Amino acid sequence: MKMVKKYAGVMLCAAVSLSLAACGPQESSSEKTSSKGSELVVWEDKEKSIGIKDAVAEFEKEHDVKVKVVEKPYAQQIEDLRMDGPAGTGPDVLTMPGDQIGTAVTEGLIKELNVEKDVQSLYTDASIQSQKVDQKLYGLPKAVETTVLFYNKDLISEDELPQTLEEWYDYSKKTADGSKFGFLALFDQIYYAQSVMGGYGGYIFGKDKDGNDDPSDLGINNEGAVKGAELIQKFYQDGLFPAGIVGEQGINVLESLFTEGKAAAIISGPWNVEAFSKAGIDYGITKLPKLENGKNMSSFIGVKSYNVSAFSKHAELAQELAVFLTNEKNSKKRYEQTKEVPAVQSLASDKAIMKSEAARAVTEQSRFSEQTPNIPEMNEIWTPADSALQTIATGKADPKKALDQAAETAKGQMKAKHSGT
Numbered sequence: 001m002k003m004v005k006k007y008a009g010v011m012l013c014a015a016v017s018l019s020l021a022a023c024g025p026q027e028s029s030s031e032k033t034s035s036k037g038s039e040l041v042v043w044e045d046k047e048k049s050i051g052i053k054d055a056v057a058e059f060e061k062e063h064d065v066k067v068k069v070v071e072k073p074y075a076q077q078i079e080d081l082r083m084d085g086p087a088g089t090g091p092d093v094l095t096m097p098g099d100q101i102g103t104a105v106t107e108g109l110i111k112e113l114n115v116e117k118d119v120q121s122l123y124t125d126a127s128i129q130s131q132k133v134d135q136k137l138y139g140l141p142k143a144v145e146t147t148v149l150f151y152n153k154d155l156i157s158e159d160e161l162p163q164t165l166e167e168w169y170d171y172s173k174k175t176a177d178g179s180k181f182g183f184l185a186l187f188d189q190i191y192y193a194q195s196v197m198g199g200y201g202g203y204i205f206g207k208d209k210d211g212n213d214d215p216s217d218l219g220i221n222n223e224g225a226v227k228g229a230e231l232i233q234k235f236y237q238d239g240l241f242p243a244g245i246v247g248e249q250g251i252n253v254l255e256s257l258f259t260e261g262k263a264a265a266i267i268s269g270p271w272n273v274e275a276f277s278k279a280g281i282d283y284g285i286t287k288l289p290k291l292e293n294g295k296n297m298s299s300f301i302g303v304k305s306y307n308v309s310a311f312s313k314h315a316e317l318a319q320e321l322a323v324f325l326t327n328e329k330n331s332k333k334r335y336e337q338t339k340e341v342p343a344v345q346s347l348a349s350d351k352a353i354m355k356s357e358a359a360r361a362v363t364e365q366s367r368f369s370e371q372t373p374n375i376p377e378m379n380e381i382w383t384p385a386d387s388a389l390q391t392i393a394t395g396k397a398d399p400k401k402a403l404d405q406a407a408e409t410a411k412g413q414m415k416a417k418h419s420g421t
Contacts, residue, residue, distance in 0.1 A: 041067075041070065055330040112137065148286065150267075164292055185254075198370060202228055203220075218410065236392075270359075274339070335347070341363070
């Protein structure tokens, strides 16, 4: 999930084994008969259908149905469903980022799933919680990701890696000369900046008595968030970050500097493993560094899921397919083809998966991560928070004033667009 936010990592340990017969809602003999000859349409992420090819073929054979897999950018599938669903040309199963669940539920685009608790226990707590709204389940997680630290081994060895963000600041002060840089991050975006602000006590939403996100409790401008933003501003003000990594093109500049060997380390995600490998960079991957307060930098957990369209004419069969695709066996097969870290708890101790440095880094960083809020009000946070961080990065506003303004704007938008908040 590259950039959970507008378009858009967890794994712990425990073993659960599950057969298909125990994985989904039990069909009556008449329901099984009626499903024969049916066709299910699955919207899969771009270049990821190879990961479910064998599972789909097995499901087709066992259920005597056809499954048509169509690749679409996963973060745009909800937008397409708004049009294609009512028109009868949409999918039965789609894939989407966890932070879009709340909006999809509010708009009536996806169905609540009737999945037994023992099936739900197959997945990590954070990933399955990302699929719930008001304690009701609306999807099954297939992959998880967090941001991690990539470093260029030709520029800095593992033994030399600074252990805190403040130490990375000092390292960058010694190495940045305007054309080459030490540590870089897209801290003008809340998706990345929350790693610092959250480590000092900032948060997006507080929690109500039931543990749900509470949009009336906004923490993007509290004391901890401001302290984190002040540290972020130092990297820009002192010339340790190039001006080009502010704004929409920032991600391209950051990635180019790393692949060109002009940045010792960057914060990115497992979505760049293949690209950096193809670029010939001898890189290492590790969790994010600590902060001076001793806490590890946090990060958002990104979850990709399979969800059943509210417009599906074969909803029970579609749910069974979603459960089948995300079971332990098929999640491991999917990882082998896509290298996306699975959301199944038992696979956290799988030796074949843990051979991957990226998988190990995501697993470790997930210990310090937080679920990306999936309530509709989150849509009103991204833009004001990013705008504030960009004024902070460019020195046009001090952190407290900028974040206060972002909070005020977000509250106004939530009040205008979301009744009862």
